[in-house]
Amino acid sequence: MRVLIIGSGGREHALAWAIAKSPLLTKLFVAPGNPGTAELAENVPLRANGIAGLVAFAKDQKIDLVVPGPEAPLVAGIADALAEAGIACCGPSAAAAELEGSKKFTKEIADAAHIPTAAWASFAHAEEAHDYIEAVGAPIVIKADGLAAGKGVVVAATLEEAHDAVTAIMEDRVHGAAGSLVVIEECMVGEEISVFALCDGEEALYFGVAADHKRVGEGDTGPNTGGMGAIFAPPWATEEVVRESMERIVRPALREMARRGTPFRGFLFAGLMVTAQGPKLIEFNVRFGDPECETVLPMLASDLLGALKAATDGTLKDVRLEWHNGGSATVVMCAKGYPGAYATGSEIYGLEEAGQVEGVTIFHAGTMAEQNGILANGGRVLAVNGVGADLRTALARAYAAIDTLDWEDGFCRRDIGRRALGQV
Ligand code: AMP
Ligand code: GLY
Numbered sequence: 001m002r003v004l005i006i007g008s009g010g011r012e013h014a015l016a017w018a019i020a021k022s023p024l025l026t027k028l029f030v031a032p033g034n035p036g037t038a039e040l041a042e043n044v045p046l047r048a049n050g051i052a053g054l055v056a057f058a059k060d061q062k063i064d065l066v067v068p069g070p071e072a073p074l075v076a077g078i079a080d081a082l083a084e085a086g087i088a089c090c091g092p093s094a095a096a097a098e099l100e101g102s103k104k105f106t107k108e109i110a111d112a113a114h115i116p117t118a119a120w121a122s123f124a125h126a127e128e129a130h131d132y133i134e135a136v137g138a139p140i141v142i143k144a145d146g147l148a149a150g151k152g153v154v155v156a157a158t159l160e161e162a163h164d165a166v167t168a169i170m171e172d173r174v175h176g177a178a179g180s181l182v183v184i185e186e187c188m189v190g191e192e193i194s195v196f197a198l199c200d201g202e203e204a205l206y207f208g209v210a211a212d213h214k215r216v217g218e219g220d221t222g223p224n225t226g227g228m229g230a231i232f233a234p235p236w237a238t239e240e241v242v243r244e245s246m247e248r249i250v251r252p253a254l255r256e257m258a259r260r261g262t263p264f265r266g267f268l269f270a271g272l273m274v275t276a277q278g279p280k281l282i283e284f285n286v287r288f289g290d291p292e293c294e295t296v297l298p299m300l301a302s303d304l305l306g307a308l309k310a311a312t313d314g315t316l317k318d319v320r321l322e323w324h325n326g327g328s329a330t331v332v333m334c335a336k337g338y339p340g341a342y343a344t345g346s347e348i349y350g351l352e353e354a355g356q357v358e359g360v361t362i363f364h365a366g367t368m369a370e371q372n373g374i375l376a377n378g379g380r381v382l383a384v385n386g387v388g389a390d391l392r393t394a395l396a397r398a399y400a401a402i403d404t405l406d407w408e409d410g411f412c413r414r415d416i417g418r419r420a421l422g423q424v
Helices: 010-019 051-060 078-084 103-112 126-136 159-171 239-259 292-299 304-313 351-355 391-404
Strands: 002-007 027-032 065-068 120-123 140-144 153-156 182-186 191-200 204-212 215-217 221-224 229-232 265-275 278-285 327-335 360-364 367-370 373-376 380-388
Touching: 002 010, 002 051, 010 027, 010 292, 010 304, 010 360, 010 380, 027 051, 051 078, 065 078, 065 304, 103 120, 103 182, 103 239, 103 278, 120 126, 126 140, 126 159, 126 182, 140 159, 153 159, 159 182, 191 239, 191 278, 191 292, 191 304, 204 239, 204 292, 229 292, 229 391, 239 265, 239 278, 265 304, 292 327, 292 360, 292 380, 327 391, 351 360, 351 391, 360 391, 380 391
Parallel strands: 002 027, 002 065
Antiparallel strands: 120 182, 140 153, 140 182, 191 204, 191 265, 204 229, 215 221, 229 327, 265 278, 327 380, 360 380, 367 373
16 A cells, blocks of 8 residues: 655654555655654655645645644645545544544534533633623633644633633633633543544444643643643543443544544544543543654554454454553653744764664654754653553653763653552
């Protein structure tokens, strides 16, 4: 098979790494890719959001399967454009990608399918939102309806914070048009998990569970990021929790999408809160998580490409996945300043040696190749994954690799997985 992966982050490097191992693969492209994917595939200088250019390339190169990494090309309709050109795409149509594109849409699907989730209301006028907050009280969660680069959510501990969030989102439009509507939710309490399922429109195949670490600072402090690290199968994601997540959340959502005539194909990412009443939906994403992807894929023993093909062929019900035993953990190395302003262009030394630490794979997230070596070229720069007999070993290996690196302008959280280790 000739395969094109779209994107340039650690998730796409991990997808390329897993797909490159497949006996089904004949040629792999990544658009635009990064220096990590360049070692496994041919990078193509096309923007991930340039739908027309990507479709033309896929036609020209007789691509059999396109695998979009990020949500933006999906929300912009790349799966639809590829379908028109007769090219398989392991990702949802623009209509089905609304599951990530609009929080209100997600809540409507959840209600229609009786999926456990936080009580909610949505408002198109700031004044009504302010009144609702006064009526319900704090803590309360305020969300911009549309895509806001993961920054559109405020978990407000006080009424004042909640009112300020509505003002920022709806009146000051800090997230632009994404703030023309707000969703206000009950604040759920528990541990968060990311549950993944590969879907073919009808069937949902469980594809692993991970816990992300979203805050930039140790002890879960400071602003939200894209994710500072992840662990595979945290202890609070028990078998029962995973089973409930699939039966009460993922599969009902899939059935509801199909019932509406917008079946979901591709990776469905259910962001859940494990509460005292079981798992409840926080949000859906229409793609793999990052850095969850770099954490889950090293545990997959089955052929990834075979599963992706089954998802586009509609034959997922015949697929059984095998997983490795043990633990997996990813620690993200970021440029100092992230998630605020950061500098690019500093050199990272010791990558080769770090990659040789037992059980370690280093995925490039925001790097750039130069004659002399690898330079930082993003906020999240490297995703360092370790696998081992258990989570403790996996984490120790990831940190051993990080300690081998010599990158003055980089930092990482030193406490990835610590809460989970306290529970095992
Ligand atoms: P989202 O972008 O919807 O994933 O929200 C970002 C983060 O806000 C989530 O990862 C949670 O930590 C938190 N969050 C969102 N909704 C709720 C909720 N209803 N209750 C508690 N925390 C929430
Ligand atoms: N790590 C969370 C996400 O990919 O959205």
